[in-house]
Amino acid sequence: MNSAYFEGVTPLWVAPGRAPIPERYHAASFSLADWAGPDWPDNDASGFFPLRHYLIGACEKWQTHNWQADWDLIAARKRDAKHRQTLAKATRAFRQAIGSSSFRRAERDLGVSIATALCPSAKLEMTYEDGCSAVVSALRDFEKQSLRPDRFPVRFGPLLYDTFPTRLPKREIAVALVLADFVTGFRKDDHRAGGLHFPRPAVLSPKLPWKAIAEFATAFSDDPDASINPDNVATRVRNLRGKVARIMRYP
Template structure:
């Protein structure tokens, strides 16, 4: 009950928005690297690399107005060029952070997100597996971790608990196919969280 209540109160939309934002970021990664390269090359062509020097001074003044930097003119210009070169490389680096959707942590962007109730049903099925008193008991108390599913679980009760705190009566998941949907989801998820 506690897990269901806590996931009901969770801000699922924030995860959806963050996933969408990260996907947009992936699309713009190459354009950002290309623009950074063009900018780096353009300012390096200024007379005496004066634009690089001015950029470095502007950034240093904005970040730490009281700083007194002891650096030669050429070292300052090289620092700006190296920072832009490094930023260009970082822009092209793939997003390898886990993707979170409620209690689910994916290793890569999922093709499509499951219904919230199915995500909660996976957590509840993992709970039930951890509390078994037979040879099918599995799991542990350390999270996040890979979900564990026993071959025999109380799917009707899991379906009822997963939708118990929903405001929408239409979201009730069918106990007949919840087992299949949770098992399919289990294979796609890297790790799960017990609570928000």
């Protein structure tokens, strides 16, 4: 293919000395060129080549991310959240039980045992009553802490949720959201939008190259059932965007 900008250029063209485009990205590169239009070889007009470079780079980086570690941590935090009520109830029962001992002896013994275990050489200058009250106060605080919900962000790959998601998306859909934000930020038309500071909410412009995004996002998938159907990728990515507070561009 010849043009006024290059000679013998195709959507797989790379500068001399650069590694060729991996075969897994060939179909996506051609689809991206189709979306960019007949002037796609004109870098100033279409931005095709840097955009292709950024999309491939993002796919490569998220391929190496430890998705299983994110999934395991989310599962552990969900189990911990379910255990909070049980822990608070057990703490309350324990506090009431030791509070009913004669002369508050159990409260005193618990306090001494904890202090000795934490700092064997400690010298406690505290009255008997103050020590017992400190133990009760600590147990009450622990009970309140147990009931406090987990408000830390939840991360799954490039996605950051403010609360626990009911269901996690396929990793390909998560990557597709990042790629759609990438195209929005680097396209060369009036629909360009977004920013360079991350994490931030994803920005999706209209008329995105959904076929190319689907092909890039599934480039590493060996399972044909895991591939994203370009006909519904736009809907799935937009739905995901509404559930995610912020995204990360790279791991």
